[in-house]
Amino acid sequence: MIIEAIVDAYEPMLPPRMPNEYRKNMRTALRETPGRKEIEANLAREPLKTMMG
Numbered sequence: 001m002i003i004e005a006i007v008d009a010y011e012p013m014l015p016p017r018m019p020n021e022y023r024k025n026m027r028t029a030l031r032e033t034p035g036r037k038e039i040e041a042n043l044a045r046e047p048l049k050t051m052m053g
Contacts, residue, residue, distance in 0.1 A: 008042065010035050010038035010039045011042050012026075012039055012043070014043075
């Protein structure tokens with residue numbers, strides 16, 4: 001079986017509910033991460049995708 005998928009390298013895997021401590025640590029970790037702007041853009045629109053889907 002072959003599964004073909006299109007993935008976004010800047011889409012982080014997140015838990016369904018993000019505790020405040022997790023959110024704080026993630027923002028700290030992103031400061032020096034390559035592609036930080038793209039990841040933050042995906043995080044910003046994630047609630048909208050979840051509500052629609």
